[in-house]
Amino acid sequence: MNAIYDAVVVGSGPSGAAAAKRLTGEGLRVLVLEKKKLPRYKICSGIIFKKSQEITERYFGRIPDAVYVQPKLLKGVRFWSDLGNYSDWPFSKDSEGAPNVWRSEYDYWLISNSGAEVMDCAVFKGFETEGNAVVVHYYDARENKIRQAKCRYLISAEGSVSCIRAMLSPAFERNVKWFIAYQNYYEGQSSLDPYFYHGFLDQKYGEVYAWFSVKDDLQVFGTSVRKGAKILPCLNAFHEMLEKEHGLALKKLVRKTSCLGNTMCASGNFSLGKGNILLVGEAAGFLNAFGEGISCALSSGLFAAEAICACIKSGEDVISAYTELTKKERRQTSVSWKLGAKIAGRDLMPL
Numbered sequence: 018m019n020a021i022y023d024a025v026v027v028g029s030g031p032s033g034a035a036a037a038k039r040l041t042g043e044g045l046r047v048l049v050l051e052k053k054k055l056p057r058y059k060i061c062s063g064i065i066f067k068k069s070q071e072i073t074e075r076y077f078g079r080i081p082d083a084v085y086v087q088p089k090l091l092k093g094v095r096f097w098s099d100l101g102n103y104s105d106w107p108f109s110k111d112s113e114g115a116p117n118v119w120r121s122e123y124d125y126w127l128i129s130n131s132g133a134e135v136m137d138c139a140v141f142k143g144f145e146t147e148g149n150a151v152v153v154h155y156y157d158a159r160e161n162k163i164r165q166a167k168c169r170y171l172i173s174a175e176g177s178v179s180c181i182r183a184m185l186s187p188a189f190e191r192n193v194k195w196f197i198a199y200q201n202y203y204e205g206q207s208s209l210d211p212y213f214y215h216g217f218l219d220q221k222y223g224e225v226y227a228w229f230s231v232k233d234d235l236q237v238f239g240t241s242v243r244k245g246a247k248i249l250p251c252l253n254a255f256h257e258m259l260e261k262e263h264g265l266a267l268k269k270l271v272r273k274t275s276c277l278g279n280t281m282c283a284s285g286n287f288s289l290g291k292g293n294i295l296l297v298g299e300a301a302g303f304l305n306a307f308g309e310g311i312s313c314a315l316s317s318g319l320f321a322a323e324a325i326c327a328c329i330k331s332g333e334d335v336i337s338a339y340t341e342l343t344k345k346e347r348r349q350t351s352v353s354w355k356l357g358a359k360i361a362g363r364d365l366m367p368l
């Protein structure tokens with residue numbers, strides 16, 4: 018262990034990239050550990066909502082063309098009811114639409130421009146405190162070695178399944194409830210407007226909800242149910258309905274993916290950290306209704322970094338500062354779930 022970092026960030030998604038960018042902007046030394054090989058695939062619809070776009074442009078610059086997919090800009094969300102009626106929710110009145118991106122490329126661009134040292138194929142394994150410092154243990158898969166890095170602050174930007182959150186508070190973790198999301202990518206076609214992201218709210222297609230979008234001519238659709246519930250009947254019913262009502266005709270399966278999400282967000286049950294360990298993005302519980310999570314991942318990463326910068330100067334408690342800074346963002350996240358429930362006419366996390 019030959020380096021002392023101001024911060025080690027675990028996870029190279031938008032929350033980790035934003036925290037790293039803000040810290041390095043203040044001249045601090047940051048190491049980002051990412052367990053996957055970069056650029057890594059991330060299950061996502063890849064829609065950059067207005068707030069995400071504004072934060073991205075302010076801190077990282079204009080989103081490069083190479084990151085976009087076709088159609089490049091989406092007009093809005095089209096919510097379908099069980100009767101086949103729909104209502105449109107435009108993304109923005111004052112712009113051409115929301116960027117439609119591959120997350121692998123967008124996230125890689127963010128982290129590559131964060132100013133941090135980035136180590137991929139590096140799996141966080143554990144930590145211990147040493148005075149005011151944190152010693153982080155990680156597995157370097159390229160060299161097949163366990164390594165250590167010492168830092169003043171540790172940031173968990175690991176996404177919804179956070180080892181650090183579980184290590185900090187096993188009691189909190191036992192009460193976390195989970196849902197599972199499936200997303201499939203096929204070559205093929207359909208009659209659904211590719212300039213919209215389509216949400217299907219009838220629970221027979223998914224306890225949380227089901228969705229469809231087009232990315233580079235791939236037909237992308239998925240659904241979500243509570244962990245442990247049977248997902249295939251929902252996915253099959255959804256697929257059949259898309260075939261019958263929307264002319265979906267699938268050819269080759271290109272990718273089949275799934276992930277776990279948790280309901281911390283919907284219940285306002287955030288986990289912001291302890292001592293000099295901070296949680297950001299989905300690890301902390303930041304996720305808006307209908308699974309929009311990039312904006313609050315970016316802003317919580319920035320707030321964590323701001324709290325660290327302020328506390329390095331003042332010696333104040335970093336978690337108190339971070340808690341205060343995220344007050345509005347946490348409130349907005351909770352409000353978004355209430356608004357989502359209004360749109361859907363039901364609880365969106367019936368878990």
Ligand SMILES: Cc1cc2nc3c(=O)[nH]c(=O)nc-3n(C[C@H](O)[C@H](O)[C@H](O)COP(=O)(O)OP(=O)(O)OC[C@H]3O[C@@H](n4cnc5c(N)ncnc54)[C@H](O)[C@@H]3O)c2cc1C
Nearest residue numbers: 028030031032052061062063064141175176298299310311
């Ligand atoms: C199906 C689906 C569609 C979505 N669509 C949208 C959308 O269109 N727009 C939107 O705004 N949001 C969307 N979201 C939500 C959005 O993807 C997430 O909220 C956002 O990615 C969270 O960012 P993050 O930085 O907190 O975590 P992540 O982006 O999940 O990044 C976490 C990173 O940490 C790494 N990691 C985890 N554990 C370790 C470890 N032990 N060691 C090292 N690295 C580790 C992971 O490999 C990963 O790269 C969607 C989510 C899903 C599931």
